[in-house]
Amino acid sequence: DVKVTQSSRYLVKRTGEKVFLECVQDMDHENMFWYRQDPGLGLRLIYFSYDVKMKEKGDIPEGYSVSREKKERFSLILESASTNQTSMYLCASSLIGGMNTGELFFGEGSRLTVL
Amino acid sequence: AQSVTQLGSHVSVSEGALVLLRCNYSSSVPPYLFWYVQYPNQGLQLLLKYTTGATLVKGINGFEAEFKKSETSFHLTKPSAHMSDAAEYFCAVTLTSGTYKYIFGTGTRLKVLA
Numbered sequence: 001d002v003k004v005t006q007s008s009r010y011l012v013k014r015t016g017e018k019v020f021l022e023c024v025q026d027m028d029h030e031n032m033f034w035y036r037q038d039p040g041l042g043l044r045l046i047y048f049s050y051d052v053k054m055k056e057k058g059d060i061p062e063g064y065s066v067s068r069e070k071k072e073r074f075s076l077i078l079e080s081a082s083t084n085q086t087s088m089y090l091c092a093s094s095l096i097g098g099m100n101t102g103e104l105f106f107g108e109g110s111r112l113t114v115l
Numbered sequence: 116a117q118s119v120t121q122l123g124s125h126v127s128v129s130e131g132a133l134v135l136l137r138c139n140y141s142s143s144v145p146p147y148l149f150w151y152v153q154y155p156n157q158g159l160q161l162l163l164k165y166t167t168g169a170t171l172v173k174g175i176n177g178f179e180a181e182f183k184k185s186e187t188s189f190h191l192t193k194p195s196a197h198m199s200d201a202a203e204y205f206c207a208v209t210l211t212s213g214t215y216k217y218i219f220g221t222g223t224r225l226k227v228l229a
Contacts, residue, residue, distance in 0.1 A: 004158070040124065042205065042221040043159075090158055102147050102166075102209050104217065106158035 003027070006091050006107035013114050019078040021110050023091030030095065032074035033104070034058075034066060037088040046089075049074055081114045088112075117142045119208050121220035129228045134178075134193040136223045138206030141187060148189040149207040150180055153222075159205060165189065176200070201227045 007022035025032065031050050035043040045058030047066040055066050063085060067075045074093075078085055088111050092104040122137040140146060147166050151159040163174025170182040176199075180191045189206060206220040 006158075009156075040221055043219040045217075092159075102217070103149070103161055103164060104151075104159070104207075106151075106160065108158045109156070111156075 004091055004093055004105050004107040006089075006110045008110050009108060011110060011112045013081050013112065015082060015114060017081050017114075019081050019112065021076040021078075021089055021091075021112070023074045023076070023107055024072050025074075025091075025093040025105070026072065027093070027105070028071065029093035029105070030071075031093060032068065033092040033094075034064075034074065034076045035090045035092065036060065037090055037109070043090065046076065078112075081112075083114050086112060086114045117146070117208055117210065117216070117218045119206050119218050119220040121204075121206050121223050123223055124221065125224050125226065127226040127228055128196045130198055131195050134191070134196045134200065134225065136191040136204050136206075136225065138180075138189045138191065138220060139187055140189065140206075140208045140218075142208060142210065144210055145184070146208045146210055148180075148182060149209075149217075150174065150178070150189070150191050151205045151207060153203045153205065155202075162191070162204070196225075196227045198227050198229065201225055 004025045033048040034046040049055045049068040065077045090109050091107040118141045120139045149164045150162040152162050153159045163172045165172045165182045173179045178193045203222045203224045205222050209217045
């Protein structure tokens with residue numbers, strides 16, 4: 001089974017702090033994603049990466065950056081956390097090309113509270 | 116542009132009753148369609164998916180969905196609700212495999228009453 005592991009399930013940070021959210025997948029997937037989930041808004045794409053060192057902005061990239069130095073690891077960085085970034089963050093991965101059907105595999109989520 | 120609409124942000128059913136969660140999409144080309152489930156404080160997991168072929172798709176935990184192109188719908192059903200089905204359900208669409216462009220609905224929270 002594909003496993004996507006998010007390093008922190010719950011974090012509490014202060015405004016202005018730098019925050020790192022780490023995600024590791026163990027199935028050699030090319031694509032990795034960071035989503036933000038808020039009640040009534042569904043999932044919104046922050047960034048995605050289709051290869052090592054490659055990244056593309058999603059729908060709401062402002063205030064975030066990402067890093068993908070190794071294929072299995074995709075990090076989300078909040079350079080200066082703000083209260084409006086309090087949310088659930090979900091990492092996902094998927095295969096690309098061939099017979100794959102685009103299924104996303106999700107981690108368990110990281111619930112971030114910014115005070 | 117693609118979009119996904121889930122009717123009803125909250126749905127309540129009695130245990131043993133039919134579950135029907137509605138999903139309508141808009142897409143200029145035939146899409147790939149997914150239903151995901153999210154249990155409290157967990158990530159999303161795939162319930163079922165439609166890519167090509169048979170329009171009635173069976174998934175895990177007794178759920179199924181039917182792709183109706185004429186109605187642009189992909190409603191999720193289960194004949195008999197169980198308490199363990201209480202969760203949030205998300206419909207999602209993408210145009211083709213190997214793409215990053217997944218569009219999610221806003222979710223439907225299912226409550227199962229004893």
